[in-house]
Amino acid sequence: MTDTIETIFLEERRYPPSEDFARQVNAQPDIYEQDFETFWEDEGRERVTWFEPFSKLYEWEPPYTKWFLGGTLNVCFNGVDRHVEAGMGDKVAYHWEGELQRDVVRFANALKKLGVEKGTPVAIYMGVVPELPVAMLACTRLGAPHTVVFGGFSADSLSGRMNDMECEVLITQDEAWRRGSPVPLKKTADEAMAAAPGVRASVVFRRTGNDVPMQAGRDHWWHELEDGVSDDPASCPCEPMDADDLLFLMYTSGTTAKPKGNRSSTPRRPRFART
DSSP states (O other): OOSSOOOSOOOOOOOOOOHHHHHHOSSOGGGGGSOHHHHHHHHHHHHOOOSBOOSEEEEEETTEEEEEETOEEOHHIIIIIHHIIIIITTSOSSSSSSOHHHHHHHHHHHHHHTTOOTTOOEEEOOOSSTHHHHHHHHHHHHTOOEEEOOTTSOHHHHHHHHHHHTOOEEEEESOEEETTEEEOHHHHHHHHHHTOTTOOEEEEEOSSOOOOOOOTTTEEEHHHHHTTOOOOGGGSOOOOEETTSOOBEEEOOOSSSSOOEEESSOOSOGGGSOO
16 A cells, blocks of 8 residues: 555646636736735735735745734724725615614724723624624724624534633624524523623624513623714724734534634634634
């Protein structure tokens, strides 16, 4: 027996696009004519707004890579504020009656009431509602790393992810609608929080309006937490973040083993990359 792997079948067929289609794409063949450092430096400066510009494109120390060294930015700013400042504040962000920037600022200020700040791990366990991306962007604005857990997952799946990430705050809702029937998200969240002692507070968005248990001192209604807070962007500026700072963790499904948290950037702090 040898230590080599034999290739049984080598696929060499190619399916080039039509000339009409090729003319419409953004990535034309000339992008391969420049070296990758020049390309990514140009892309990084043109397509991203930096609070502090990066001084070095990357640093490679196997097995880790750091990108855009010295630069600070905020993903929420680049996803929302940047476009408002460019005069596109009246353009559709997503089809919903509301102002995304002010919705994000208002909820970010509400989260600050619970002590959420840069570095505070947050879990989001919601249905498909516009408040879900609002919650994600609010965490991003504050520099709080978050994980989004599918609303169909069990209490064990939710608590496992919250414990692994050491989440302090959970954002959820009373119930969700699925195929015309309510899904008891808050009930499942309560079971998960009982097994995740590090979670000190939860925010509950009212979706169906049905009664759900609320634990005094821990659970807070979304709309009540927002009462009286400002939605002025100046009241909650975007937190400057290093290019490699943790943005979010996306966990594997756990089908074959314990779910693993995959960083949205290169690992720099092993605490958030445990397996």
